[in-house]
């Protein structure tokens with residue numbers, strides 16, 4: 001459910017008509033609904049309320065806008081971060097360091113050190129050597145009389161096919177993530193001996209936009225067996241990070257497991273584990289909370305179907321070009337008429353095509369339209385390719401709205417570039 005609805009034939013974000021935002025801020029622009037974020041944050045929390053101990057770490061890669069992070073912090077969420085930059089954002093938004101989990105297969109020594117100094121709550125180790133480096137950095141700090149053993153869990157690759165797009169599948173053995181589950185017990189034993197590490201459990205994340213809970217449940221089953229094995233070997237296991245991955249409906253007829261279905265499955269799969277369960281939801285929080293508002297530049301006759309050329313492009317919303325992703329396209333003020341069209345942006349690549357031969361609201365040059373379900377992995381993956389301005393972001397809250405990220409102009413970008421004097 002979201003808060004983008006038609007009132008008197010005009011699409012609104014909560015109480016704000018989208019044409020008002022287009023007139024004030026221009027297009028393309030991402031528009032977020034604060035009420036939708038809050039609702040999703042609460043629905044997800046509620047779905048897990050039957051579990052004994054839960055830590056919610058919003059996967060900020062999905063939508064790291066500072067205002068969104070503040071909103072999630074206000075909802076009591078911590079953060080799952082995957083870079084030093086995301087950590088800086090989470091802290092800047094007012095999230096507590098202890099509530100931050102640091103995931104990622106390529107944390108640099110500098111990032112590990114910065115996160116130790118910030119006092120984050122957990123490092124999710126992706127390989128043994130990372131654990132050794134982290135332990136050394138922490139031990140060094142302890143000798144200097146600052147800091148403590150680094151709280152960590154070991155990310156395990158359960159070798160489960162999540163059944164999602166190959167580029168966002170992470171839990172098969174050929175993927176770069178985690179350590180092979182068969183190697184985990186011996187590795188855990190070696191890492192647990194290191195002075196600088198406080199190894200508390202295990203983590204997994206098998207992929208994103210999961211439309212079926214069965215692979216997750218299978219993976220959780222393997223993790224449960226691993227937890228028992230580790231305990232039998234004498235280790236104290238107090239945390240299991242179950243990652244993110246719950247999908248959202250991108251099309252009206254998509255049927256996906258709900259957060260409640262997910263919560264029930266988790267309760268079943270983790271019964272008796274006696275650990276703090278950690279969750280890293282991203283898309284399920286942010287996906288339906290945003291749209292990309294765009295204006296039609298031309299309707300260009302095509303040999304098969306007309307091309308609706310909009311002022312948003314693959315640099316603003318990369319998902320269709322990267323993953324052949326579907327985003328519903330609807331007119332802001334539809335007339336009721338329909339047309340079959342291709343939808344494309346102005347970037348000079350055929351890949352800059354959002355849809356082919358799609359049945360859509362009839363639009364004309366100058367009309368406003370939106371790509372729906374663009375709140376997750378939208379603005380955050382935007383670039384300035386073709387020297388297009390970096391797309392701005394607006395947050396709506398009831399009848400208020402604010403620009404929460406400026407449009408970054410080519411002039412501003414040029415100001416950060418240098419022509420050496422020898423040219």
Ligand code: LLP
Pocket residue numbers: 059062080103104168170205207208209210243244245246280281282283284319323376377
């Ligand atoms: N935790 C870890 C360790 C992850 O790698 C991810 C996503 C998440 C949590 C959050 O997953 P979610 O709940 O959002 O599914 N750009 C792609 C999605 C990449 C997801 C990467 N990892 C897309 O636009 O579909």
